[in-house]
Amino acid sequence: MKHRRVPWIWGNAAIVIIAAAAAIEFAMGRVPICRCGYVKFWHGIVNSSENSQHITDWYTFSHIIHGIGFYFLLWLVARRFPVSARFVIAVLLEATWEVFENTPFIINRYRAATISLDYFGDSIVNSMSDIAAMMLGFWIARRSPVWFTIGLVIVLEVLVAAIIRDNLTLNILMLIHPFEAIKRWQLGG
Numbered sequence: 001m002k003h004r005r006v007p008w009i010w011g012n013a014a015i016v017i018i019a020a021a022a023a024i025e026f027a028m029g030r031v032p033i034c035r036c037g038y039v040k041f042w043h044g045i046v047n048s049s050e051n052s053q054h055i056t057d058w059y060t061f062s063h064i065i066h067g068i069g070f071y072f073l074l075w076l077v078a079r080r081f082p083v084s085a086r087f088v089i090a091v092l093l094e095a096t097w098e099v100f101e102n103t104p105f106i107i108n109r110y111r112a113a114t115i116s117l118d119y120f121g122d123s124i125v126n127s128m129s130d131i132a133a134m135m136l137g138f139w140i141a142r143r144s145p146v147w148f149t150i151g152l153v154i155v156l157e158v159l160v161a162a163i164i165r166d167n168l169t170l171n172i173l174m175l176i177h178p179f180e181a182i183k184r185w186q187l188g189g
Contacts, residue, residue: 067137
C-alpha cells in the first residue's frame with residue numbers, strides 16, 4: 001500500500017509548486033487573465049498588448065523546449081532519481097523562471113534588449129499554461145526517441161524564427177547579450 005502512494009506525493013508536490021507560483025505572481029500584481037477581459041486558447045500576434053496574456057502563443061513552443069531541455073539536463077545530472085522526482089524538479093525550475101520572468105527586472109530587460117517593446121509581463125493564466133507546456137515537453141522527451149526529440153526542437157526553433165523572427169535561442173541570446181543586427185532583423189529591417 002505504501003508503494004502506491006509515492007506517485008501521488010510527486011503529483012501533489014507539482015500541484016503545490018504550480019499553485020505557489022500562481023499565488024506569488026498574484027501577490028506581485030500580475031493579472032489573472034488578459035486585461036482585455038477574455039481568454040483565448042491561441043493568440044498569434046506577437047507585437048500586441050495581448051501577447052503572453054492568453055493560454056497559448058508563439059512562445060508556448062519555447063516552453064515545450066524548456067521541458068525537453070530540463071528532461072535531458074536532469075537525466076544527465078540526476079538520473080539516479082526517479083523520473084517523477086526529476087519531473088517535480090523541472091516543474092520547480094519552470095515555476096521559478098515564470099515568477100522571475102514576471103519581475104520588473106526581467107520585464108524591463110525584455111523591453112530594452114529584445115523586440116518585446118510592448119511586453120508588460122504574463123497574465124497568470126499564460127504563465128501557468130507555460131508551465132503546462134514545459135510539462136508536455138518533459139513528457140515528449142521521456143516518451144520519444146532521442147532523434148525525434150532533437151528533430152522536434154530544431155523544427156520548432158526554425159519554424160518560430162521563420163514566422164515571428166524570434167525563438168528560444170534568440171530570446172536567450174538577446175537577453176544575455178543583445179546584438180543590434182539581430183534586433184533590426186527581428187523588427188523587420
